[in-house]
Amino acid sequence: MSVVFKPHETFRDDFTYRNSPEAIRRFPLPFPEDDYMYSVNIEPHTRGAPGSVVEFAFDVDEHYVAECRERALVLEAEPLRYQALPHMMSAQWDCLELIMESLARDYPQHFSLERQGNRWRWVNEPLALDQAFIFGDPGSLPREPLDFITRQAQGDFVVMDQREGDLWTEAGMVTTPADWSLDFDIGMTFKEWHGPVPLAHELGVFDRALKYLLNLRLGQPVRRLNWTMTIHPRLDTAPEKYPMWGPDRTKVNLQNAGDLVHLRVELQGLWRLPRSNAVLFGIRCYLISLRELATIPKWARRVHRALKGLHPALVDYKGLSRYRDTVVAWLAPFDDGAPTTPGPGPD
Amino acid sequence: MSEEQTLAVEVSAVEQITPLIKHFTLSPVGGGNLPAFSGGSHIVVVMRGDARDGEARRGDGRRGSTRVHRNPYSLLSSPHRLDAYEIGVRRMEESRGGSHFMHDQVEVGTRLEIAHPVNLFALDKIARKHVLIAGGIGITPFLAQLEDLHPGRVPYELHYTVRSPEHAAFLPRLREREGERVRMYYDSEGHAIDYDGLLSNQPLGTHVYVCGPAGLITHVAEKARRWGWPDSHVHWEQFSAPPVGDPFDVFLARSNLHVHVPPDQSLMESIEAAGVEVPYLCRGGVCGFCQTQVLAVEGEIVHNDHFLSDSERAKYIMPCVSRARCKSLVLDL
Numbered sequence: 183m184s185v186v187f188k189p190h191e192t193f194r195d196d197f198t199y200r201n202s203p204e205a206i207r208r209f210p211l212p213f214p215e216d217d218y219m220y221s222v223n224i225e226p227h228t229r230g231a232p233g234s235v236v237e238f239a240f241d242v243d244e245h246y247v248a249e250c251r252e253r254a255l256v257l258e259a260e261p262l263r264y265q266a267l268p269h270m271m272s273a274q275w276d277c278l279e280l281i282m283e284s285l286a287r288d289y290p291q292h293f294s295l296e297r298q299g300n301r302w303r304w305v306n307e308p309l310a311l312d313q314a315f316i317f318g319d320p321g322s323l324p325r326e327p328l329d330f331i332t333r334q335a336q337g338d339f340v341v342m343d344q345r346e347g348d349l350w351t352e353a354g355m356v357t358t359p360a361d362w363s364l365d366f367d368i369g370m371t372f373k374e375w376h377g378p379v380p381l382a383h384e385l386g387v388f389d390r391a392l393k394y395l396l397n398l399r400l401g402q403p404v405r406r407l408n409w410t411m412t413i414h415p416r417l418d419t420a421p422e423k424y425p426m427w428g429p430d431r432t433k434v435n436l437q438n439a440g441d442l443v444h445l446r447v448e449l450q451g452l453w454r455l456p457r458s459n460a461v462l463f464g465i466r467c468y469l470i471s472l473r474e475l476a477t478i479p480k481w482a483r484r485v486h487r488a489l490k491g492l493h494p495a496l497v498d499y500k501g502l503s504r505y506r507d508t509v510v511a512w513l514a515p516f517d518d519g520a521p522t523t524p525g526p527g528p529d
Numbered sequence: 530m531s532e533e534q535t536l537a538v539e540v541s542a543v544e545q546i547t548p549l550i551k552h553f554t555l556s557p558v559g560g561g562n563l564p565a566f567s568g569g570s571h572i573v574v575v576m577r578g579d580a581r582d583g584e585a586r587r588g589d590g591r592r593g594s595t596r597v598h599r600n601p602y603s604l605l606s607s608p609h610r611l612d613a614y615e616i617g618v619r620r621m622e623e624s625r626g627g628s629h630f631m632h633d634q635v636e637v638g639t640r641l642e643i644a645h646p647v648n649l650f651a652l653d654k655i656a657r658k659h660v661l662i663a664g665g666i667g668i669t670p671f672l673a674q675l676e677d678l679h680p681g682r683v684p685y686e687l688h689y690t691v692r693s694p695e696h697a698a699f700l701p702r703l704r705e706r707e708g709e710r711v712r713m714y715y716d717s718e719g720h721a722i723d724y725d726g727l728l729s730n731q732p733l734g735t736h737v738y739v740c741g742p743a744g745l746i747t748h749v750a751e752k753a754r755r756w757g758w759p760d761s762h763v764h765w766e767q768f769s770a771p772p773v774g775d776p777f778d779v780f781l782a783r784s785n786l787h788v789h790v791p792p793d794q795s796l797m798e799s800i801e802a803a804g805v806e807v808p809y810l811c812r813g814g815v816c817g818f819c820q821t822q823v824l825a826v827e828g829e830i831v832h833n834d835h836f837l838s839d840s841e842r843a844k845y846i847m848p849c850v851s852r853a854r855c856k857s858l859v860l861d862l
Contacts, residue, residue: 269654276565345653346761397810397818400564400645402534456565457608459648 184291187308189247194255199415201474205244209470210235211526212407212447216487218496224394227403227451235449236405238288240281240335241466247308249336249358249417256357256418257333262365263420264329266341266353273341273353274328275318276455277462281331306334328353337449337466340364342372344459349395351375358417358467360410360446361501366421380495395452398461403453410500411509412446415469434505439512440473443505445485472512478528482516489513535575535642536563541613543637550666550698551632554606555614558640562611566646568674571601571768572614573812575642576630597798600627601768601813603740604646605672605699614643617698619666621770625793628770647810650740650766652677657734659685660727662749664741665692668699670766671740675706686712688727690745693717724752739765768813769833771795774852781805781862782824796848805862807848814850821846821860828855 191199201209212218230236235243257263266274282304286295296303300317311334315322323330332339332355340356342349349372356364367375372392373383382388398404412419413430434442451464476482489502490510497506523529542554557563576598606615618631635641650670652659659678661671668689678685687707691697693715703711714720728737728749737758739749746765753763773793780787781800790799797807797819810816814834823830823846831854834847846853846860 279565343654344651345655393817397816399647399810400566402645456646457567458654459567459570459651 185242185244185246185289187247188244189251191245191248193248193252193415193417197414197416199245199248199469201470202244203477206470206474206477207528208234208243209475210407210447210449210468211481211484212409213484213488214526215524216484216522217491218488219493224391224404224406227405227453235466235468239284239403239451240288240337240464241449242285242289242292242336246336250309250334252417253333253355253357260420260422263357264326264332264355265364265368266326266328267368270328270341270343270353270458270460271320271326273343273455273458273460273462274326276458276460277339277341278327278331279317280453280455280462281335285335309334328355337464340463340465341455342461342463344396344461347396348372349392349461356420358465359420360412360448360467361419361421361424363421378499380499381493395461398452398454400454400456403451405449405451408448408450410446411502411505412444412469413442413505415444415471417467417469431501431504434508436508436512439505439508440476441471443472443509443512444469445472445475472509476513476516479516480522480529482513483518483520484522484526486510486513486517487522535644538563538614538641538643540635540637540639540641543635546617547696547698549620549696551618551620552698553616553618553631553635555616555641555643556612563614564645565611566604566608566673567648567651568608568677569603569650569652569670569766570646570648570673571603571650571670571811572616572646573599573601573644573809574616574631575599575644576627576635577642578630578634596626596794597801598625598627598630599798599812600631600770601811603650603670603673603766605669607676608673609676614646617666617669625771625773625795647816649811649815650738650764652738653736653762653764655734656683656736656762658683658732658736660731660735660737661685661687662722662737662739662741662745663687663689664739664745665690665696666698667739667741667745667767668703669740671738672699672702674738675703686710688712688714688722690714690720690722690741691716724749725756728752728756728758736762736764739763740767743767743769766815767835768811768815769835769850770813771797771850772833772852774831775854777828777853777855777858779853779858779860782859783862790852795850796846796852800848800862807862809849812849814847817847819847819849821848821862823858824861825857825859826853826855827857828853830855830858 193199235241282295285293292307294305302317303314305312338356338358341353343352351367351370354364373388376388416427419427447468449466453462455462537558538555539558541556544552546552602616604614605617618628620632621628652674663671714722739746746767776792777790784805788799788803790796800807807819810818817836830846831852832842833850837845
């Protein structure tokens with residue numbers, strides 16, 4: 183089935199981003215039950231239900247073209263949002279191959295890949311690109327391989343080298359971050375990178391996650407969901423741009439919360455890369471306004487309860503302190519106290 | 530690993546290359562390419578068949594009368610060539626069947642299942658220099674790694690020690706690629722690697738890699754420590770074959786199942802034969818994936834792995850290679 187793109191929506195200035203009713207129903211709600219707490223909620227990234235965001239390895243949705251344009255705008259102003267250390271070149275090619283093969287296989291109506299030995303030809307219809315190149319020869323592409331392919335994919339990407347029993351953040355394309363910076367974190371170990379996360383270190387979450395990821399297997403990717411909230415459908419909430427978006431949090435009131443406040447969900451995928459033995463970490467960001475969310479009665483109840491009971495340290499870490507209570511109040515009229523059905527899906 | 534995640538391959542060439550080592554080429558059934566991999570990776574080969582009289586062990590398993598062997602072997606073929614994988618198998622004197630199966634029953638045309646490659650012995654990508662030390666069959670992972678090394682970029686040395694010239698597996702292939710860069714040491718001619726000379730005189734940022742018999746690895750690791758090498762710069766890989774031992778019985782608490790472990794079958798194989806899956810990557814006591822909690826033991830656990838620390842050994846067992854001499858053993862499985 184072809185995806186119908188909405189090429190003109192924006193994630194800045196006039197914020198014209200909206201979800202269609204179909205996009206709302208496939209939104210990956212990160213709350214499987216009414217209470218929320220951290221866990222190493224990792225599961226195999228296997229093929230999910232048709233139409234769901236996990237049907238394919240890399241989800242392409244109605245926002246694809248607009249998101250790729252937003253990425254280009256961010257990179258134009260801040261080129262260091264893409265970085266790769268010199269020893270990551272084989273991992274870059276691994277990423278390019280994985281993403282091209284997946285998109286061409288899963289969306290043949292939009293993407294195609296021809297391979298004749300090392301001579302490859304990549305066609306991206308939605309972005310009107312047609313590129314012949316030699317796999318393994320960086321000079322045959324207009325940009326570095328990871329830069330080239332992640333400009334054509336939704337979500338952020340980080341590539342971690344594996345050595346000394348650790349994972350090192352050493353390449354990435356990060357233009358849609360939830361308040362973290364590749365430029366600051368590049369070269370860090372797994373636990374250094376996750377240093378600011380509260381509670382989880384004490385719970386041993388990162389010890390277990392690291393041990394698990396060091397043994398991540400080829401051909402057996404895994405995924406998890408993470409979430410926060412963002413004012414406006416703003417993809418780029420980088421710390422470098424805090425003055426642009428931080429003050430928005432003071433504008434939320436009971437009248438505008440439904441349109442201003444967005445639940446921001448990250449579908450995080452992890453792949454072992456074959457030639458480099460590195461690990462690709464994909465962070466695909468989905469945004470939904472409270473008003474869109476409340477069109478699903480179960481979700482209005484569920485999110486109301488999850489936010490109301492959220493641990494104070496998480497409220498603070500996720501940057502919700504100023505407006506959490508307003509969001510809970512906005513959602514309260516939708517919660518009649520009825521029990522919710524198990525699992526995250528809409529009824 | 531569960532069974533459906535294996536790849537089907539067919540043996541396309543077999544060559545006896547030394548008195549003890551056979552060289553196998555494995556091609557994907559139906560043609561095409563196998564998954565890409567990095568130098569230092571191993572595969573687990575699943576061998577089904579009656580290596581010896583499987584019928585005698587039938588009491589242990591629900592999976593039928595044939596015994597299943599799963600042995601790890603390093604990939605020695607070039608990571609740039611994916612139409613086939615190559616492995617080298619040394620015939621083990623005290624084999625429980627796996628290497629004998631490969632030597633005696635596998636021929637051109639035999640179909641085997643293999644697991645996706647896993648790399649527990651990768652070259653460090655920011656090393657300033659690599660020193661590779663191989664003993665005997667331990668040459669295999671280096672054959673693949675050499676394909677990613679180029680003398681003009683990061684310098685490297687290869688030291689290869691074997692019993693005698695007739696045991697120098699893959700030497701023609703090495704000579705063709707590396708010329709005199711390969712430093713050979715033959716026990717039969719009294720050649721020995723000068724470990725002190727080698728390890729005392731390397732530039733900062735050098736990494737040393739050892740693959741071979743346990744004695745060689747221990748020796749290099751000790752010498753390296755004595756010369757002040759950081760542990761992070763000393764790499765080794767040795768897959769232990771699960772040793773034979775006394776028979777014993779184990780109770781799997783979560784599965785509520787009693788399992789008998791015969792002398793020549795590993796704890797993991799016995800548990801699998803009883804229909805319980807144990808997660809694993811290497812089956813050689815290296816990766817730590819099958820680490821299992823010991824809930825109770827009356828007797829002693831015989832640890833044969835290279836993974837658990839001394840303090841962890843009080844609470845855990847690696848069922849791929851370790852056994853017990855005990856009246857009873859209860860595992861959290």
